Amino acid sequence: MPNLPKKKPSQSVTTMTELVLPNDTNTLNNLMGGRLLHLMDIAAAITAQRHSERIVVTASVDNVSFSEPIALGDVVTITAQVTRAFNSSMEVYLEVNAENIPAGIKKTTNKAFFTFVAVDQMGKPIYVPEVEPETAEEKERFDGALRRRQLRLVLAKRMKPEEATELKLLFA
Numbered sequence: 001m002p003n004l005p006k007k008k009p010s011q012s013v014t015t016m017t018e019l020v021l022p023n024d025t026n027t028l029n030n031l032m033g034g035r036l037l038h039l040m041d042i043a044a045a046i047t048a049q050r051h052s053e054r055i056v057v058t059a060s061v062d063n064v065s066f067s068e069p070i071a072l073g074d075v076v077t078i079t080a081q082v083t084r085a086f087n088s089s090m091e092v093y094l095e096v097n098a099e100n101i102p103a104g105i106k107k108t109t110n111k112a113f114f115t116f117v118a119v120d121q122m123g124k125p126i127y128v129p130e131v132e133p134e135t136a137e138e139k140e141r142f143d144g145a146l147r148r149r150q151l152r153l154v155l156a157k158r159m160k161p162e163e164a165t166e167l168k169l170l171f172a
Helices: 033-052 136-155 165-171
Strands: 014-019 055-062 075-086 089-100 105-119
Touching (some): 033 055, 033 089, 033 105, 055 136, 105 136, 136 165
16 A cells, blocks of 8 residues: 555535525425435545545445435535545545525535545546544544445445454444
8 A cells, every 4th residue: 555645534625505496406395315416426526536636436325314305495515524545445424404594594404424436547446545533523433434334345245244343343
C-alpha cells in the first residue's frame, strides 16, 4: 500500500442544497425517493472524489429509509462526509435535512451510508488516503464503518460470516 497522507473527515465535507420543484415531486407533492437518491449519490460522489482526489464509482448504498416526507417548495440540504477508507473504497455518511423556510421548520429526513471505490483512468481500483477522525462523532462512525463493511461483504457473499470478526464481537 502506498504511503498516502491521512486526511481528516472535515477536509472532504460536501454540502449540497436544492429546492424541491414540481418536476421533482410525486402525486402527493412530496419529493420522489428516486430523485432524493440521485441527489444523495451526487453529494456522496463529490465527497469521495475530494477525499481520494480520484475518479470514483458507487459500490453500494446502505439502508436509506424515508422517515419524513420532503414537500414541494422545501429546501433540501445534503451533508456528506467520508467516515473511513479501506484500500480503494470509502464509506460516506449522508444526512438529509429539509427546511420549510416560510414556516420556519427544519427537520432531518434521511441518513445513509454510501460506499465508493476510487479508480484509475483504466477503471481499476486504486489506493486512497486513510481517514483520521478527530471528534467523538467521527471516531464513532469510523469504528462502526468496519462492522458495516463486513456486513455489506457478508450480504454480498464476498466474505464468509465466520470471517466477519468485528460483527462477531457484537454477539459475543
